[in-house]
Amino acid sequence: MIKVGINGYGTIGRRVADAVRLQNDMTIVGIVKTKPDYLAREASSTFNVFANNKENLKNFEDAGIKASGTVDDLLQSVDVMVDCTPEGMGEKNREIYRKNKVKGIFQGGEEANVAEQSFNAYSSYDRSVGKKFLRVVSCNTTGLARTIYPLMKKFGVESVDATLIRRATDPNDSKKGPINAIEPSLKFPSHHGPDLKTVLDIENVGTVAIKVPTTLMHVHSVSLQTKSTPSKDAIMEEWGKFNRIILVSGKSGISSTSQVMDLAREFGRKRGDLFEIAVWKESLFISGNNIRYIQAVHQESDVVPENIDAIRAIMGDADREKSITNTDNTMGIFKREL
Ligand code: NAD
Numbered sequence: 001m002i003k004v005g006i007n008g009y010g011t012i013g014r015r016v017a018d019a020v021r022l023q024n025d026m027t028i029v030g031i032v033k034t035k036p037d038y039l040a041r042e043a044s045s046t047f048n049v050f051a052n053n054k055e056n057l058k059n060f061e062d063a064g065i066k067a068s069g070t071v072d073d074l075l076q077s078v079d080v081m082v083d084c085t086p087e088g089m090g091e092k093n094r095e096i097y098r099k100n101k102v103k104g105i106f107q108g109g110e111e112a113n114v115a116e117q118s119f120n121a122y123s124s125y126d127r128s129v130g131k132k133f134l135r136v137v138s139c140n141t142t143g144l145a146r147t148i149y150p151l152m153k154k155f156g157v158e159s160v161d162a163t164l165i166r167r168a169t170d171p172n173d174s175k176k177g178p179i180n181a182i183e184p185s186l187k188f189p190s191h192h193g194p195d196l197k198t199v200l201d202i203e204n205v206g207t208v209a210i211k212v213p214t215t216l217m218h219v220h221s222v223s224l225q226t227k228s229t230p231s232k233d234a235i236m237e238e239w240g241k242f243n244r245i246i247l248v249s250g251k252s253g254i255s256s257t258s259q260v261m262d263l264a265r266e267f268g269r270k271r272g273d274l275f276e277i278a279v280w281k282e283s284l285f286i287s288g289n290n291i292r293y294i295q296a297v298h299q300e301s302d303v304v305p306e307n308i309d310a311i312r313a314i315m316g317d318a319d320r321e322k323s324i325t326n327t328d329n330t331m332g333i334f335k336r337e338l
Contacts, residue, residue: 002026002315005078009033011170011300013084016307022330030074036063050074075100090114105310108138118198120145121309125320128313136306140164140218141195143297146277150238156227159204163221171215178213185209217257218297226289243328246276248338260296273301275333
């Protein structure tokens with residue numbers, strides 16, 4: 001059994017904790033919280049809760065929430081810590097992991113150099129096996145890597161040009177925006193382009209990112225140049241081989257992210273998550289070697305199966321296919337007719 005700790009129990013941390021519980025080769029030793037809030041209270045009925053420091057541990061006691069110690073105590077009994085703290089904090093935490101000889105998996109809010117290797121299960125698993133530190137790329141980069149990798153493998157990809165229409169914030173947040181504006185990133189390429197190169201062997205990637213007032217999902221408009229000229233059927237067939245991509249259709253009533261997430265709720269998963277990247281069938285357009293399509297990304301959950309595979313990879317399990325299949329089977333990710 002791989003002994004896992006979760007540092008930071010927010011949007012990503014709590015989902016990864018639940019996904020680890022579904023696996024038969026790993027277990028959650030504990031989760032780390034800063035505040036004794038409603039999430040800590042809920043978590044304490046399932047997990048051993050640890051505070052991030054001694055001062056905050058006292059607050060847990062005062063709030064009547066059982067805490068098992070501090071992060072330092074948890075580090076004594078885990079093999080790997082999945083760090084799901086806010087952007088930039090993972091880098092600071094890396095030193096305590098190193099000191100305690102614990103492996104660390106960071107998230108996409110960290111700079112790529114926080115880890116020896118960035119991770120996507122389809123495209124960079126093999127390079128990640130046995131490392132000390134990995135970083136699961138962001139929700140947006142995961143979305144791009146998921147759908148581009150199969151095309152790259154089969155047809156070869158010369159270049160990618162993607163426009164990312166980004167959600168303003170997550171549904172549980174009431175502070176960030178914009179709430180009545182469209183906010184372009186004024187840097188070209190946006191950081192997603194260079195980030196994609198950390199998990200895919202591709203030279204030419206241009207990305208533009210634009211934030212809009214929605215909390216449900218990101219939408220990507222992808223344009224890429226392939227080396228050969230595939231047919232629509234050949235592309236659909238290739239995507240069809242990968243469970244973490246689902247093909248949705250306007251004809252069956254899925255014409256916006258509202259319906260994509262409504263469909264996800266029908267899947268009956270905890271929190272209504274959609275681990276798969278949803279590609280609209282009708283959006284696939286081919287002109288010579290230029291391929292275009294539109295996809296939607298559930299930012300809160302698409303990186304969760306990647307974190308599970310990253311745990312196996314970092315612990316030295318070299319069997320990529322077996323890990324992905326295990327993760328998919330346990331998390332209910334399978335091919336669906338839509
Ligand atoms: P979040 O704010 O929802 O959760 C972070 C949690 O960490 C919070 O509960 C916070 O209280 C806690 N925390 C803060 N300081 C801590 C400390 N010192 N020790 C332990 N816990 C601490 O953030 P999130 O959205 O889950 O993001 C976590 C990481 O995942 C970031 O790198 C982010 O960029 C990345 N990510 C986020 C999303 C998303 O859409 N939310 C998607 C993919 C990747």
